[in-house]
Amino acid sequence: MKKTMLAxxxxxxxxxxSAAQSVNSAAKALLSSPxxxxxxxxxxxxxxxxxxDVITLTEIEAPPFKExxxxxAFLELLRAEGLSDLTTDAEGNVYGTRKGTGGGPLIVITAxxxxxxxxGTNVKVRREGNMLYAPGVGDDTSSLPVLLAFIRxxxxxxxxxxxxxxxxxxxxxxxxxxxxxxxxLFTKGPLKNKIDYFISLEPGRAGRITNGGVGSRRYKVxxxxxxGHSFGDFGLVNPAYAMANAMVxxxxxxxxxxxxxxxxxxxxxxxxxxxxxxxxxxMTIDMRSAGKAALDAEEQAFLALLPRAAEMENxxxxxxxxxxxxxxxxxxxxxxxxxxxxxxxxxxxxxxTKAAGFEPKYGASSTDSxxxxxxxxxxxxxxxxxxxxxxxxxxEAMVIDKAKDVDSMAVSLATLLMLAAAx
Numbered sequence: 001m002k003k004t005m006l007a008x009x010x011x012x013x014x015x016x017x018s019a020a021q022s023v024n025s026a027a028k029a030l031l032s033s034p035x036x037x038x039x040x041x042x043x044x045x046x047x048x049x050x051x052x053d054v055i056t057l058t059e060i061e062a063p064p065f066k067e068x069x070x071x072x073a074f075l076e077l078l079r080a081e082g083l084s085d086l087t088t089d090a091e092g093n094v095y096g097t098r099k100g101t102g103g104g105p106l107i108v109i110t111a112x113x114x115x116x117x118x119x120g121t122n123v124k125v126r127r128e129g130n131m132l133y134a135p136g137v138g139d140d141t142s143s144l145p146v147l148l149a150f151i152r153x154x155x156x157x158x159x160x161x162x163x164x165x166x167x168x169x170x171x172x173x174x175x176x177x178x179x180x181x182x183x184x185l186f187t188k189g190p191l192k193n194k195i196d197y198f199i200s201l202e203p204g205r206a207g208r209i210t211n212g213g214v215g216s217r218r219y220k221v222x223x224x225x226x227x228g229h230s231f232g233d234f235g236l237v238n239p240a241y242a243m244a245n246a247m248v249x250x251x252x253x254x255x256x257x258x259x260x261x262x263x264x265x266x267x268x269x270x271x272x273x274x275x276x277x278x279x280x281x282x283m284t285i286d287m288r289s290a291g292k293a294a295l296d297a298e299e300q301a302f303l304a305l306l307p308r309a310a311e312m313e314n315x316x317x318x319x320x321x322x323x324x325x326x327x328x329x330x331x332x333x334x335x336x337x338x339x340x341x342x343x344x345x346x347x348x349x350x351x352x353t354k355a356a357g358f359e360p361k362y363g364a365s366s367t368d369s370x371x372x373x374x375x376x377x378x379x380x381x382x383x384x385x386x387x388x389x390x391x392x393x394x395x396e397a398m399v400i401d402k403a404k405d406v407d408s409m410a411v412s413l414a415t416l417l418m419l420a421a422a423x
Contacts, residue, residue: 053145104162105196111143112173138388204383212364218332227279259291337373
C-alpha cells in the first residue's frame with residue numbers, strides 16, 4: 001500500500017508521461033477544481049472559528065505528562081465533527097477516523113497536545129491587534145484546530161477518499177515526553193503495523209516539508225562523593241570538580257559538520273550550601289545529529305569521557321573518605337530518520353506546494369515524524385498554516401492573517417487529499 005499512490009496517479013495519465021509529471025498534473029488539477037475551491041472557501045469561512053478554537057485550547061494547560069484535560073477537550077471537538085471510532089489510547093493520544101470507501105491506505109494526520117510549560121503557567125491568551133500572545137499558543141496548539149477545519153472542509157466540498165484518515169491529537173512530543181505518544185502509536189498501540197502514511201502538523205506557512213528527523217540522545221549524569229565541610233575537609237575529592245572535568249572534555253569533542261551534529265550541557269544541579277563540599281552534583285546533556293552513525297559515535301565518545309573525568313578527580317585529591325563515582329542515566333532517545341525525496345508522500349507534498357505557488361523547503365528537525373521515519377514508514381511534517389514566533393517562551397505569539405493563513409492551510413489539506421486518493 002505504501003508505494004501505490006504515485007502508480008495510481010501515473011495510471012490515469014498518458015502512458016508516456018512520467019509518474020513525477022503525473023503527480024504535478026494531478027496537483028494542479030486538484031487545486032484548480034471547483035470542489036477544492038469549495039473546501040478552501042469553507043476554511044476561509046471558518047477562520048474566526050479556528051482562531052477561537054486556538055484560544056480555547058491554549059487556555060487548557062497541557063504540561064509534559066499532564067495533557068489529559070486538553071486531550072479530553074480535543075476528543076469532544078473531534079466527536080462534534082462526526083468522526084467514528086473515537087479513541088483515547090493507553091498513552092493518552094486521542095483520535096477519530098474519517099472512513100474511506102476502501103482500497104486506500106491508512107493515514108494518520110496529527111498535531112501534538114503537549115507544550116513545554118510547567119503546571120501553573122499563566123496560559124491566558126492576550127490579543128493585541130492581529131497578534132495572540134500566550135505560552136503554547138503556537139507550538140503546537142495552533143495546529144490542532146486546523147485538523148478540525150480540514151474535516152469540515154472535506155465535508156463541505158463532499159469529498160470522499162479511498163483512504164481511512166485518522167485525525168489525532170498526540171501526547172509527549174516535547175522535551176521529556178521523548179515522543180512517547182507516537183512511540184506508543186507505532187510500537188505498542190492498536191494501530192501498530194497498520195499505518196501507511198503519517199503527517200505531523202507544526203506551526204508554519206506553506207512550503208515547509210520536513211522529511212528528515214534529527215535524532216537525539218540525552219543523559220543525566222550524577223557524580224557522587226563523600227562530601228564534607230569546605231574548611232575542615234578541604235582536600236577531599238569533590239564531585240563538582242569531576243563533573244567540571246567531564247564538561248570541559250565534552251566541550252572539546254569534535255563532531256562532523258555534515259551530517260549536522262551538535263551537543264549541549266543544559267542543566268546543572270547539586271550541592272547543599274556554599275561552605276559544603278557537595279556529596280552529589282549532576283548535569284543533563286543533549287546530543288543531536290541528522291545521521292545515526294554520527295549520533296552513535298557522539299554518544300560513545302561522551303560515555304567514554306565520564307570514567308576518565310572521575311579518575312582525574314580521584315587522582316587529584318584525597319579518597320580517604322571515599323572516591324568520586326558517577327551514574328549516567330539515559331533520559332531521552334529520539335531516533336534518526338528520513339523520508340526520501342522520491343517517496344510518494346514527499347513528491348505529492350512537493351507537487352501541491354509548487355502548484356499553490358509556494359517554494360518547497362526541505363529540512364530535518366526533531367518532530368513526531370522521527371519515529372515513523374526511523375521505522376521506514378513514509379512521514380513528513382508540514383506547516384499547519386499559522387505564522388508563530390518566540391516558541392517555548394512566555395511571550396510566544398501567533399500572527400492572525402486570514403488570507404495567508406487560509407492559503408497555507410489549503411496546501412496541507414490538498415496534500416492530504418491527494419495522498420488519500422480523494423474524489
